[in-house]
Amino acid sequence: MTVVRRFTEGSGGRPTPAVPAELLTLMDKLAGPPDVWDRPDGDFGPLSDLYELDIEARQEANSLYRIGSKALSRDELSTAADLLGSAAAAGHPGALFRLALVALRSGKDWIDNAWFLVAEAARHGHGDAQRLLTAPASCRPSPAGSAPLIEDTSFFEEVRLLLGVALPLIEPTPPGASPAPGQRPDTPDICHATDTDSPTAASGPALVPPTRHGPVPPPDHTPNRKRAHLTALAGGLPLSVPDM
Amino acid sequence: MPVFAAREGIPPVVAGEAAAERSAPADGQPSAWTEVDLGKRLLDYYDTFMAQETQFLRSMCNGKLSEQACEDIAQEAFLRVVRKVAAAQLEPDVKIGAYLRTTSWNLAVDTLRAQKRTDLTDDTALVAAPNPQSEDIDPLKELVRPAIEAMPLSRRRTIVQLQSQGLDDAQISAALGIAPDRIHKDRYAAVSELRNELGKFIRDGHRKKTQRAKKDR
Incomplete structure (x- = not known):
């Protein structure tokens, strides 16, 4: 272990630690695929301040979002509904969007509620949700035929299909244009959002050690629902745009 | 130095964790060596932590969490602690193994609470209104x-x-x-x-x- 990489950001004026390269590799592996809405710093977008949660609670919510998303990938809907639901109730835009998918997978009777969750995600700044919500108005190809940026590369396509929204969902953003309603101007792109040494880490929490939260809640004898696995669409989803 | 409670049911330091709990230099002053060492200690401890923590959470939660869910929780806890180390948010002489396991336990409790649908914020407390100055509410x-x-x-x-x-x-x-x-x-x-x-x-x-x-x- 002779190779180390040194973080130059996020130390808040303290000495910057060198982290073993192997540890960075492990971090990348544990972090999983790029996800715009994985917010370990607890920044949930433009409506964060409307929720009376401290930074620790938002970080916990983000962890529940991540764990719930893994359950969703395994089609463990009960666990996914609980964990994503908890994160969604804390104002996590990505959790609101993925909770809509839980609703959609639960049956056609849930489509109106799924749309409501998509609308909530859009209101909280989720770009995919905003595109889906305004699909009829923006359903046109971009002049250059470029693919739009998809924020939820793992689940967007499935949500779109189950909602019955037609493609292409192209929302060309001219240079210098203001962001969509509810979209904060500085929404990071995928790379920025997942960089572990991003500047957002620097503005993170104070040095508060973890303390035990208390006893385990009483058991709830409700086993997880199992059903045929629906494979989440892994990897990027550049949308093909037909020539017109 | 951070202070945190030890978990019930296991000793403060478990088998295989000794490498993760090497003590700080005698003078107690943070040094470049200890900061580099914190990351290395975490890396060395990963396999042991994952093997032990998954089983610990499984047994402590009375089977309410699947083995896969326990593994997810342990991995998430590890990632959170590594991110804190990478951002220099932990003291170099922190007892990293105990810190890691406390983080994992807290996350497990949050997960179980979520399964009981207890919000991170109390349901009885309304969220803040966009316009708190408004007086037109009866x-x-x-x-x-x-x-x-x-x-x-x-x-x-x-x-x-x-x-x-x-x-x-x-x-x-x-x-x-x-x-x-x-x-x-x-x-x-x-x-x-x-x-x-x-x-x-x-x-x-x-x-x-x-x-x-x-x-x-």
């Missing part, structure tokens, strides 16, 4: 109004329709004839109720399916 009505009030499905549909037309919250509240500072609260309440209904629906569906399977045998 305080008596506020007292009798339940903290979580259902938003009818028809209103949810209307909100989606209005929002899809590009209306913001202020415009939607005007269209619906409700106070501007109510719209966020009502939407929050609707999300909270919706997730409860969804969780119950999924569990009920599973129960019925299980009962049918038993009858078919």
